[in-house]
Amino acid sequence: MTFSRPYALSIAGFDPSGGAGLLADCKTLESNAVYGLGVCAALTVQNDVQFQRVSWVSPTDILDQAQLLFARFPIGCVKIGLVESLPQLPELLGWLRAQNSHIRIIWDPVLKASAGYEFHGGPPSTLVETICSFLTLLTPNRPEMMRLWPAATPEQAALEVSAFCPVLLKGGHDRGPLATDILLLEGKEHRFATPRLPQGEKHGSGCVLSAAVLAHLAKGATLVEACRAGKAYTATVLASNPTLLGYHFGSTQPHAYQ
Incomplete structure (x- = not known):
């Protein structure tokens, strides 16, 4: 039986190890029965444990890559990862909205490489609010949340930013036997927990999670359903082997929510 697949676009950095960035996003989308399109925003020199340097792709080249994709494919879902300039991000988000007024955008804020390289400091609160006004979902880890929006705790920061998106x-x-993600949506809190694995650390796990959420949104899931399914998929990648580079497994449900 032949199925048509929805399209989803990742705008992110190219990680040669394939654990994070564009390669990880497209692996995740493909494994979740979504056709992954990619726009390269940065070329990194790295592997899963060492980061040396980054070469940025110009805003013009980013838009030129994206323009041809939007001209050819019906793109309704976009994920944004590593970009050079946070102050210029609203311009990109506005351009995406101009291509499709109903587009759903996830921003996975890559502020620091897992090997320690600093990409961005903490942006001003007005910029965070502006960026969030375009977003369907913001997916920070706990350190990123505190850098984006300083507060007493990451939970408090997330609660305050959830007023914008x-x-x-x-x-x-976090610590403890469970790894719990918290979705703050329209004044409600939804928790998704999986056991914390002794060898579950993976390079690019945050990229995998946000791309998996994007895939399920592209297939028609609600945001709560997409976050729950994305968490479950990421758990399979974390458990796939004891190395820092996870394996991806294909889905047999291309239209699970339609």
Whole structure:
């Protein structure tokens, strides 16, 4: 039996190890029965444990890549990862909205490489509010949440930012037997927990989670359903092997929500 697949677009950095960025996003989308399109925003020199440098793709080249994709494919869902300039991000978000007024956008804020390289400091609160006004979902981990919006705790920061857009606070950097992600949506809190694995650390796990959420949104899931399914998929990648690079497994449900 032949199925048609929805399209989803990742705008992110190219990680040669395939654990994070564009390659990880497209693996995740494909494994969740969504056709993944990619726009390269940065070229990184790295592997799963070492980061050396980054070469940025110009805003013009980013838009030129995206323009041809939007001209050819019906793109309703976009994920944004590593970009050079946070102050210029609203311009990109506005351009995406101009291509499709109903577009759903996830921003996974890559502020620091797992090997320690600093991409961005903490942006001003007015910029965070402006960026969030375009978003369907913001997916920070706990350190990223505190950098984006300083507060007493990551939970408090996420709660305050959820006044501007839904926030999925990732729990991988927390402690305890469960890794719990918290979705703050329209004044309500939804929790998604999986057992914390002794060898579950993976390079690019945050990229995988946000891309998995994007895939389920593209297939028609609600935001709560997409976050729950994205968490479950990420758990399978974390459990796939004891190395820092997870394996992806294909889905047999291309239209699970339609």
